[in-house]
Amino acid sequence: MGAPRFWRNTKSRYNLYGVRCGTCEKNYFPPRKICPSCRRASKLESVKLKASGEVVTYTIIHSAPEGFENQTPYIMAIVKLSEGPMLTTQIVDCEIEDASIGMPVEGVFRKINESGRDGPIYYGMKFRPPRSSN
Amino acid sequence: MKVGICGYGVYIPRFRIRVEEIAAIWGGDAEGIKRGLQVQEKAIAGLDEDTATIAVEASRSALAMAGIDPADIGAVYVGSESHPYAVKPTATILGDAIEASPVMTAADYEFACKAGTAAIQTCMGLVGSGMIRYGLAVGADTAQGAPGDTLEYTAASGGAAYIIGSTELIAEIEATYSVTTDTPDFWRREGEPYPRHGGRFTGSPAYFKHVLSATTGLLKKTNLSPGDFDYAVFHQPNGKFPRTAAKNLGFTKEQIECGLLVERIGNTYSGATMLGLARVLDEAKPGDRILVTAFGSGAGSDSFSITVTDKITEKRGETPTVEDYIREKKYVDYGTYVKLRRKIVVPS
Ligand SMILES: [Zn+2]
Numbered sequence: 001m002g003a004p005r006f007w008r009n010t011k012s013r014y015n016l017y018g019v020r021c022g023t024c025e026k027n028y029f030p031p032r033k034i035c036p037s038c039r040r041a042s043k044l045e046s047v048k049l050k051a052s053g054e055v056v057t058y059t060i061i062h063s064a065p066e067g068f069e070n071q072t073p074y075i076m077a078i079v080k081l082s083e084g085p086m087l088t089t090q091i092v093d094c095e096i097e098d099a100s101i102g103m104p105v106e107g108v109f110r111k112i113n114e115s116g117r118d119g120p121i122y123y124g125m126k127f128r129p130p131r132s133s134n
Numbered sequence: 135m136k137v138g139i140c141g142y143g144v145y146i147p148r149f150r151i152r153v154e155e156i157a158a159i160w161g162g163d164a165e166g167i168k169r170g171l172q173v174q175e176k177a178i179a180g181l182d183e184d185t186a187t188i189a190v191e192a193s194r195s196a197l198a199m200a201g202i203d204p205a206d207i208g209a210v211y212v213g214s215e216s217h218p219y220a221v222k223p224t225a226t227i228l229g230d231a232i233e234a235s236p237v238m239t240a241a242d243y244e245f246a247c248k249a250g251t252a253a254i255q256t257c258m259g260l261v262g263s264g265m266i267r268y269g270l271a272v273g274a275d276t277a278q279g280a281p282g283d284t285l286e287y288t289a290a291s292g293g294a295a296y297i298i299g300s301t302e303l304i305a306e307i308e309a310t311y312s313v314t315t316d317t318p319d320f321w322r323r324e325g326e327p328y329p330r331h332g333g334r335f336t337g338s339p340a341y342f343k344h345v346l347s348a349t350t351g352l353l354k355k356t357n358l359s360p361g362d363f364d365y366a367v368f369h370q371p372n373g374k375f376p377r378t379a380a381k382n383l384g385f386t387k388e389q390i391e392c393g394l395l396v397e398r399i400g401n402t403y404s405g406a407t408m409l410g411l412a413r414v415l416d417e418a419k420p421g422d423r424i425l426v427t428a429f430g431s432g433a434g435s436d437s438f439s440i441t442v443t444d445k446i447t448e449k450r451g452e453t454p455t456v457e458d459y460i461r462e463k464k465y466v467d468y469g470t471y472v473k474l475r476r477k478i479v480v481p482s
Contacts, residue, residue, distance in 0.1 A: 014231040015231070015233065070181055092180070092182065109194075109231055110182040111184060111186075112182070121184075121186075121218055121219070123186060123187065123227060123231070131458065
């Protein structure tokens with residue numbers, strides 16, 4: 001993905017901006033133009049979703065796509081946000097053997113990828129087991 | 135107008151490497167090094183972490199503590215000597231990530247280990263003059279030492295963020311005093327991966343000269359003496375320098391112990407003094423007075439007198455503390471460390 005396309009999406013990458021349908025009160029992420037349940041009756045509004053949820057399922061990546069080779073093995077998971085939507089994300093700060101279905105996770109701002117040594121650096125949200133405060 | 139801290143946040147990565155692990159590779163005497171530097175282990179950033187990610191996590195905590203609307207932040211300054219880009223400000227990434235953008239002024243600062251306190255001073259000026267309501271000052275680094283160099287035992291990763299304002303203060307900054315001179319004690323030329331330093335030259339003419347004169351200057355300006363402070367935090371490139379500086383100035387071991395983190399996390403450069411202050415604020419009581427003196431090679435020192443207010447007890451407690459981050463750790467071996475800190479070039 002080139003820098004301009006990534007840059008247009010930073011609002012929903014740096015923070016979880018989705019949409020909420022005012023008709024059925026469902027949240028969607030990433031944002032979409034129409035609510036699939038309400039169709040023409042859709043009333044979509046931008047909403048900042050809480051970056052917390054739980055792991056629905058996960059897999060361990062041993063053979064990574066370009067740009068992620070250095071990080072293997074790593075955890076990719078489908079996370080269900082506490083406000084409804086599901087998303088695919090990398091789980092960090094978690095040992096492979098400690099990953100589990102149902103595990104609570106929270107969003108964390110990390111480097112996603114960089115285009116070589118001289119290209120732009122892409123940042124965004126990944127998830128991790130919640131930090132213990134106190 | 136009173137100016138001070140409305141909230142603060144910190145970040146220390148979870149990876150640690152022990153002095154023994156580095157010494158074993160380079161044939162160093164681990165016990166001697168630990169005694170000499172008074173450092174046991176250091177914190178290092180993971181592959182997907184850098185100064186920007188450290189700044190974002192620390193700043194989000196600071197915002198949560200302050201309980202303010204990020205759109206009210208009028209200035210964002212990030213002090214670091216390891217900005218991810220040579221050209222493209224870290225402050226722009228941070229401003230967007232915390233949603234202080236777009237109506238704000240922003241810039242990156244560089245002044246070795248004291249760029250973050252220089253950012254605090256700038257925010258104090260902007261808030262004090264009424265130009266902005268709140269300013270965000272960050273000191274964060276993912277410091278690198280050349281393989282085998284003494285710096286490799288201490289150069290660490292971490293950072294802290296402070297929201298500077300004039301209302302709802304958790305601590306008032308009563309005074310600041312700086313000393314700056316042209317001193318070639320430590321440098322890194324453009325395009326070079328690792329810094330160089332003047333060896334023993336870094337002690338007396340650099341660290342001690344500036345830390346002592348800035349602190350003495352502040353005490354004179356405020357008409358205070360070491361006994362008037364409950365805590366003191368000095369820049370901590372190793373465990374020895376701040377202890378010696380404190381002793382020379384008349385501060386006790388008890389006053390500096392709380393803010394001394396270098397033994398357990400290494401020298402986090404621009405993060406070091408600001409993390410030390412955060413450690414003190416995690417514990418301090420209303421009315422406590424804190425002396426803070428940062429040092430940056432090149433060279434200069436910024437000294438501050440800070441008094442904790444009643445507000446601290448209600449604002450503290452919801453965000454992770456310095457100890458929370460120090461407690462969570464994963465030790466790595468030298469090979470993993472080399473990979474994490476990108477000391478080897480991987481062909482692409
Ligand atoms: Zn709907």
